[in-house]
Amino acid sequence: MAKLHNSIADTRKDFLHKVSTKIVKQNQVIILEDLNVSGMVKNRKLSRAISQLGWREFRTLCEAKSEKFGREFQVINRWASTSQVCADCGFKWGKIDLSISSLLCMSYGTEQDRDENVAKIIEKVGMGNRHDSKRAQRVCQITSVAEPYEPSRITAPSGR
Structure with missing residues (x-):
C-alpha cells in the first residue's frame, strides 16, 4: 500500500514539474492568483481533491523556475x-x-x-x-x- 501511495505521489510531482517547466519556458510573465486554500479545504466535499492537487507546490515550482529562467513572476492579491x-x-x-x-x-x-x-x-x-x-x-x-x-x-x- 505504501509503495502505491509513493508511486502516486511521484507521478503527481512529475506532472507538476513538467507543467511548471512548460509554462515558465513558454511565457515571459507568469501571474498567479493567491487563493485561500485553507478556506477551500474546509469544504468537506472538495477538501480531498483540493489537498491532492498540490497548488502550493505548483506555485513554489513556478516561482523557482521563473527565477532560474529569468522570467517575471507575480502573485495578485486574493481579495x-x-x-x-x-x-x-x-x-x-x-x-x-x-x-x-x-x-x-x-x-x-x-x-x-x-x-x-x-x-x-x-x-x-x-x-x-x-x-x-x-x-x-x-x-x-x-x-x-x-x-x-x-x-x-x-x-x-x-x-x-
Missing part, C-alpha cells in the same frame, strides 16, 4: 474581485453562483466563459491595467447565456 468583474467593460456584477459558467455582457454584447473572463482579469490586474473607476461604475447588465431575454435575472445555463 481582487477577479470573478466578479466583466473583463470587457469593467462592470462589477458581484457574486454569482458557481453553477453559472457563461455570461452575456449586455453593454458590449459579448458572450464570456466565466473562467476565461477571470483569466483576462488576472492578466489585467497583474500587468497593472486595473479597471478605471468611471468604467466600473457604468450601468451595465449581464445575463446568463441560457436566458438572454431576462437581463435582470442571472440563471444557470441548461445542459451543464
Whole structure:
C-alpha cells in the first residue's frame, strides 16, 4: 500500500514539474492568483481533491523556475474581485453562483466563459491595467447565456 501511495505521489510531482517547466519556458510573465486554500479545504466535499492537487507546490515550482529562467513572476492579491468583474467593460456584477459558467455582457454584447473572463482579469490586474473607476461604475447588465431575454435575472445555463 505504501509503495502505491509513493508511486502516486511521484507521478503527481512529475506532472507538476513538467507543467511548471512548460509554462515558465513558454511565457515571459507568469501571474498567479493567491487563493485561500485553507478556506477551500474546509469544504468537506472538495477538501480531498483540493489537498491532492498540490497548488502550493505548483506555485513554489513556478516561482523557482521563473527565477532560474529569468522570467517575471507575480502573485495578485486574493481579495481582487477577479470573478466578479466583466473583463470587457469593467462592470462589477458581484457574486454569482458557481453553477453559472457563461455570461452575456449586455453593454458590449459579448458572450464570456466565466473562467476565461477571470483569466483576462488576472492578466489585467497583474500587468497593472486595473479597471478605471468611471468604467466600473457604468450601468451595465449581464445575463446568463441560457436566458438572454431576462437581463435582470442571472440563471444557470441548461445542459451543464
